[in-house]
Amino acid sequence: MSTTLPPVDELIDRLAAQMRPHVAPDTVLVGIHTGGVWIAERLHALLGLTQPPASIDVSFHRDDHHLGNGLRAGGRPSHLPDTTEGAHLVVVDDVLQTGRTLRAALNEIFDYGRPARVELAVLVDRGGRELPVAATYCPLTLGLPDGQSLDLARDDAGRLSFSLGEKRGAP
Amino acid sequence: MTQANPQLNQHGELIHLLSIEGLSREILHGILDRAEPFTAVAEREVKKVPLLRGKSVFNLFFENSTRTRTTFEIAAKRLSADVINLNINTSSAAKGESLLDTVDNLAAMQADMFVVRHASSGAPYLIAQHLAATGRDHIHVVNAGDGRHSHPTQGLLDMYTIRHYKQDFTKLTVAVVGDILHSRVARSQLHALVTLGVPEIRLVGPQTLLPTAAAQMIPNAPLRVCHDMAEGLRGADVVMMLRLQNERMQGALLPSPQEYFKSYGLTPEKLALAKPDAIVMHPGPMNRGVEIDSAVADGRQAVILPQVTFGIAVRMAVMSMLAGVSQ
Known part of the structure; x- marks a missing residue:
C-alpha cells in the first residue's frame, strides 16, 4: 500500500489555520508526550498564545498496564498550569487512532482540576477508533490498516517527519 | 551451576523484589527512572493514579515498623490499591500459625501483593518460592526488610x-x-x-x-x-x-x-x-x-x-x- 503524506510543516500550518478562529490568547495547549509536545510548541508560536504550552504523560492512566506495557522507563511528569480550573484547553497529539490515549489524557487532566472546556487537535486521524472520541481540529484523515504504523519523528535540526511502516508484531 | 533468579521472570522482568543482590545495573536504573514521574503525583490536586486500582496489597509485618509500613501503605494507596495491614505479632502467629499457613490464608483472600517484613533472613524468599510451587506466582512479593539480610x-x-x-x-x-x-x-x-x-x-x-x-x-x-x-x-x-x-x-x-x-x-x-x-x-x-x-x-x-x-x-x-x- 502506498500512502504519501503531506509534509508535517504543511499539516501544522493547516491545523493552526483551523484553530485560529477558535482560540483566545489564554487558551492552553496541552501536548501529549512525545509527538504532541513538539506539535504544541509549533502551534503555540503560530497562534501567538500567551500561556506557555503544557505537556502531559499518560502512562499513569493507560488501560494496558496489566498487559505489561504500561510504564516505560523515563516517563516524564506532566506539566500543567497551576490552575486548570475554568481554563480552555486544547489537547494536542500527532496521530488519533483508537482514542485510548485521549481517554487516558482526559483522566490525567482531571487529576489537576476541572477545566471549562477541552478540545482535541491532531495532525492525522488514521481511523481505527475503539472509543467514542473525535478530534475537534484535524487537517488530514486517512484509513490506514491496523498493521501499519505511522510515527512522528524529530531530527537533530528539529525537523518533524512522519514515517509509515509495518507495526512490530503485526501479522 | 547457575540458579534462576527468583525475582525475575523468563523475560528478565522483575516479578518480586527480594534483594538488590542479583539485580543488574540496568534493572536498578530502570526502577529509579520509573520512580521519577511518581515524585510529582503528590503535588497534584488528586494525589492518586489508578495503576493498582482493584488490587489488594497485604502488608505483612512480622516485625514492628511504623515508618516503613506507613510509606508502603501511602505508596499503595496513591496507586489506588486496597491496603490491608496485618500486624502479625499480635495475631495469628502469636497463636502458633506457621508463616506459610498465614500466607495460604491470605492468598485465599485473593491477595495480589505481599509486602513482607520478618525478623528471619530469607522469609520473603520462602514465601515467593511457596507461591511459585503452589501455582500462585501471580502474587507478587516485596521484601520490606528481612533479618540481617536485605531491605x-x-x-x-x-x-x-x-x-x-x-x-x-x-x-x-x-x-x-x-x-x-x-x-x-x-x-x-x-x-x-x-x-x-x-x-x-x-x-x-x-x-x-x-x-x-x-x-x-x-x-x-x-x-x-x-x-x-x-x-x-x-x-x-x-x-x-x-x-x-x-x-x-x-x-x-x-x-x-x-x-x-x-x-x-x-x-x-x-x-x-x-x-x-x-x-x-x-x-x-x-x-x-x-x-x-x-x-x-x-x-x-x-x-x-x-x-x-x-x-x-x-x-x-x-x-x-x-x-x-x-x-
Missing part, C-alpha cells in the same frame, strides 16, 4: 537520593558509617552502590562492629574498611549514616552511647572533612547525639527528609512495575 526498597530510595543530588555514580566516594555488619540497610546499600559502579566505598566503624575482613563481604568490590572516622570521611561525596541499634550497647561491643558519639558521631567538625557539597543521609529513625549531631541532622547538607519523600515514589515504582508485569 531493598531502602537501598533503592537511597540510590534515588544519591542520583538526584549527584547524578553520576561512577565518580563518587561514598562513606557508610556505623554498624554495617548487622545492618540489612547497609547490605542493600552496598550491593546497590557496587552494582551502580561507585568506585570507592568506605566502611566506617569501630573494630568491634566492623572487622577488617568486612571489606570482603562483596567479592571484588571497591570496599575499604576505615576504623578512623576522619580517614573515612575525608573527601567523601556522600555520607550514609546508619542507626546504632541499642541492643549493640548491651553485648559489650560498644562502651556507651557517649563514647560512640565521640568517635563516630557525625558532628559539623567531622563533616567538614568531606567535600563541601557532600550530602548526609540517614535511613531513620535517628538517634540524635549517638550517631548524628543535631546540627548535622538539621543542617543544609542533610537530605534525610527528601529520602523519606523519595521513598514513597520509589515504592510506587516498584509496586507498579511488579503489578504491571505479565507472568
Whole structure:
C-alpha cells in the first residue's frame, strides 16, 4: 500500500489555520508526550498564545498496564498550569487512532482540576477508533490498516517527519 | 551451576523484589527512572493514579515498623490499591500459625501483593518460592526488610537520593558509617552502590562492629574498611549514616552511647572533612547525639527528609512495575 503524506510543516500550518478562529490568547495547549509536545510548541508560536504550552504523560492512566506495557522507563511528569480550573484547553497529539490515549489524557487532566472546556487537535486521524472520541481540529484523515504504523519523528535540526511502516508484531 | 533468579521472570522482568543482590545495573536504573514521574503525583490536586486500582496489597509485618509500613501503605494507596495491614505479632502467629499457613490464608483472600517484613533472613524468599510451587506466582512479593539480610526498597530510595543530588555514580566516594555488619540497610546499600559502579566505598566503624575482613563481604568490590572516622570521611561525596541499634550497647561491643558519639558521631567538625557539597543521609529513625549531631541532622547538607519523600515514589515504582508485569 502506498500512502504519501503531506509534509508535517504543511499539516501544522493547516491545523493552526483551523484553530485560529477558535482560540483566545489564554487558551492552553496541552501536548501529549512525545509527538504532541513538539506539535504544541509549533502551534503555540503560530497562534501567538500567551500561556506557555503544557505537556502531559499518560502512562499513569493507560488501560494496558496489566498487559505489561504500561510504564516505560523515563516517563516524564506532566506539566500543567497551576490552575486548570475554568481554563480552555486544547489537547494536542500527532496521530488519533483508537482514542485510548485521549481517554487516558482526559483522566490525567482531571487529576489537576476541572477545566471549562477541552478540545482535541491532531495532525492525522488514521481511523481505527475503539472509543467514542473525535478530534475537534484535524487537517488530514486517512484509513490506514491496523498493521501499519505511522510515527512522528524529530531530527537533530528539529525537523518533524512522519514515517509509515509495518507495526512490530503485526501479522 | 547457575540458579534462576527468583525475582525475575523468563523475560528478565522483575516479578518480586527480594534483594538488590542479583539485580543488574540496568534493572536498578530502570526502577529509579520509573520512580521519577511518581515524585510529582503528590503535588497534584488528586494525589492518586489508578495503576493498582482493584488490587489488594497485604502488608505483612512480622516485625514492628511504623515508618516503613506507613510509606508502603501511602505508596499503595496513591496507586489506588486496597491496603490491608496485618500486624502479625499480635495475631495469628502469636497463636502458633506457621508463616506459610498465614500466607495460604491470605492468598485465599485473593491477595495480589505481599509486602513482607520478618525478623528471619530469607522469609520473603520462602514465601515467593511457596507461591511459585503452589501455582500462585501471580502474587507478587516485596521484601520490606528481612533479618540481617536485605531491605531493598531502602537501598533503592537511597540510590534515588544519591542520583538526584549527584547524578553520576561512577565518580563518587561514598562513606557508610556505623554498624554495617548487622545492618540489612547497609547490605542493600552496598550491593546497590557496587552494582551502580561507585568506585570507592568506605566502611566506617569501630573494630568491634566492623572487622577488617568486612571489606570482603562483596567479592571484588571497591570496599575499604576505615576504623578512623576522619580517614573515612575525608573527601567523601556522600555520607550514609546508619542507626546504632541499642541492643549493640548491651553485648559489650560498644562502651556507651557517649563514647560512640565521640568517635563516630557525625558532628559539623567531622563533616567538614568531606567535600563541601557532600550530602548526609540517614535511613531513620535517628538517634540524635549517638550517631548524628543535631546540627548535622538539621543542617543544609542533610537530605534525610527528601529520602523519606523519595521513598514513597520509589515504592510506587516498584509496586507498579511488579503489578504491571505479565507472568
